[in-house]
Amino acid sequence: xxxxxxxxxxxxxxxxxxxxxxxxxxxxxxxxxxxxxxxxxxxxxxxxxxxxxxxxxxxxxxxxxxxxxxxxxxxxxxxxxxxxxxxxxxxxxxxxxxxxxxxxxxxxxxxxxxxxxxxxxxxxxxxxxxxxxxxxxxxxxxxxxxxxxxxxxxxxxxxxxxxxxxxxxxxxxxxxxxxxxxxxxxxxxxxxxxxxxxxxxxxxxxxxxxxxxxxxxxxxxxxxxxxxxxxxxxxxxxxxxxxxxxxxxxxxxxxxxxxxxxxxxxxxxxxxxxxxxxxxxxxxxxxxxxxxxxxxxxxxxxxxxxxxxxxxx
Numbered sequence: 001x002x003x004x005x006x007x008x009x010x011x012x013x014x015x016x017x018x019x020x021x022x023x024x025x026x027x028x029x030x031x032x033x034x035x036x037x038x039x040x041x042x043x044x045x046x047x048x049x050x051x052x053x054x055x056x057x058x059x060x061x062x063x064x065x066x067x068x069x070x071x072x073x074x075x076x077x078x079x080x081x082x083x084x085x086x087x088x089x090x091x092x093x094x095x096x097x098x099x100x101x102x103x104x105x106x107x108x109x110x111x112x113x114x115x116x117x118x119x120x121x122x123x124x125x126x127x128x129x130x131x132x133x134x135x136x137x138x139x140x141x142x143x144x145x146x147x148x149x150x151x152x153x154x155x156x157x158x159x160x161x162x163x164x165x166x167x168x169x170x171x172x173x174x175x176x177x178x179x180x181x182x183x184x185x186x187x188x189x190x191x192x193x194x195x196x197x198x199x200x201x202x203x204x205x206x207x208x209x210x211x212x213x214x215x216x217x218x219x220x221x222x223x224x225x226x227x228x229x230x231x232x233x234x235x236x237x238x239x240x241x242x243x244x245x246x247x248x249x250x251x252x253x254x255x256x257x258x259x260x261x262x263x264x265x266x267x268x269x270x271x272x273x274x275x276x277x278x279x280x281x282x283x284x285x286x287x288x289x290x291x292x293x294x295x296x297x298x299x300x301x302x303x304x305x306x307x308x309x310x311x312x313x
Contacts (some may be wrong), residue, residue, distance in 0.1 A: 025077035027268045028068075031251075032077065032087060035065050039092055046201040054202060055211055060249060062215035065092045067251040067267075073102035076266050089185075091192055094212040095160060097185035100167075109263055111233040117310055125229065125310035142308035148224060148301045155220030156213050222250045225296060228288060229311050234261075235286030239274070242292045247271070257285050 038061050046054035072088035075081070089098045104121040113119040117127040126134070126142065134142070144150035145158060170178035193204045202211070230236045240254035251267035253259055255274045258281060265273060274281055282289055290296060296305070 025266065028071055028077035028266060031064075032068055032072075035061060035068055035092075036090070039065070039090075043196060043200045043202070049201075051201055051206070054200070055206070058207075058211050059215050059218070062093050062212060063218045063249055064251075065090075066215070066219050067249065067253065069093075069098060069101060070105070070253065071251060071267055073098075073105060074263055089188065091185060091189040092212075093215060094189060094208060095163065095216065097181050099181050099185075109260065111236070111260060114233055114236040115227050115229045115310065120227075122223070123227075123310075124223075124308070126308050127310060131309045139308070143304050146300075146304035146306060146308055148221065148297050150302075151220050151224045152217050155224075156216040159216075159220070218249075221293060222246075222253060225290065225300075225305055226256050228306065230286065230288075231312070232286065234284055235288055237285065238288050238290055239281060239285050240290040240292065243294075246293055257281060257288075 039058070042049070042054055042057050042061065049057070069088045071077075072084040075084070078084055078087075085098055085102070091097075108114075108120055108122040110120075115123050115125055117123050117125055117130065124145070131139070141154060141158065145154050167178060167182065171182065193207070196202050196207055197204050226238050226240075227236050228238070234257070237257040237260045239257050242250075242254040247254055252270040253267075255270045258270050258274050259265070261284075262270075262273065299305075
């Protein structure tokens with residue numbers, strides 16, 4: 001148990017961990033089964049649903065799948081990483097192999113490195129050296145990416161370009177793990193796209209560009225301002241008191257500080273852990289609180305929330 005919890009708080013967390021759902025993980029199993037059934041059901045029903053109704057249903061389902069994969073890599077619903085990998089390897093979201101997402105995200109959970117360029121793999125900040133070496137056009141893109149609308153429009157293309165550049169370097173260097181990962185992910189993705197082409201009303205290009213990319217763009221909204229630079233690591237992670245549709249879509253990861261402090265706590269227990277000691281969580285965050293994603297849109301829809309350049313790295 002982390003040292004910053006007092007005895008009463010520690011007991012509350014232990015109670016959450018010992019609940020029947022925490023032992024059996026049935027909410028996560030139901031969610032996992034629901035996403036698989038939903039994806040295949042929508043794809044197979046798409047000739048009757050029509051192209052655009054199928055699209056509107058699949059986009060949030062793929063966003064939810066990304067959230068489910070996040071639960072899997074954190075040890076839910078089983079304690080066996082290999083089994084969770086099998087359960088989460090379906091390439092519904094196309095672009096990120098499960099193994100790559102798992103390994104980079106677990107590195108991101110080193111809280112002492114949060115937001116620091118080159119150390120936090122999910123940092124959205126640039127080092128002073130990289131900033132100085134950037135062109136005016138590149139700096140403009142990074143500033144736009146610091147707005148909510150810019151993040152929605154540019155976030156996915158920017159991360160996919162960075163992903164392609166980084167992974168091509170690994171493949172060119174002959175890294176066996178990278179080749180194995182991308183060959184298996186690529187083969188499974190081709191099977192999925194062949195299934196879509198054969199049994200659905202969705203053109204393959206439509207699924208790639210108008211379902212998987214928009215789903216990634218929506219996921220970019222969740223991570224838009226999850227972390228900020230701060231001298232104290234525990235005050236780098238946000239608490240976003242979002243409304244229920246977003247909490248469901250992101251599986252309560254809006255309570256992001258609670259998740260970082262208790263990464264093994266399943267998604268369905270995060271709200272209860274937060275509500276039990278809300279004032280203590282707020283104090284621990286140093287007041288890093290957002291009143292929902294609507295607040296971010298109103299205040300930072302077209303205004304950068306902070307600088308792309310890391311202030312003290």
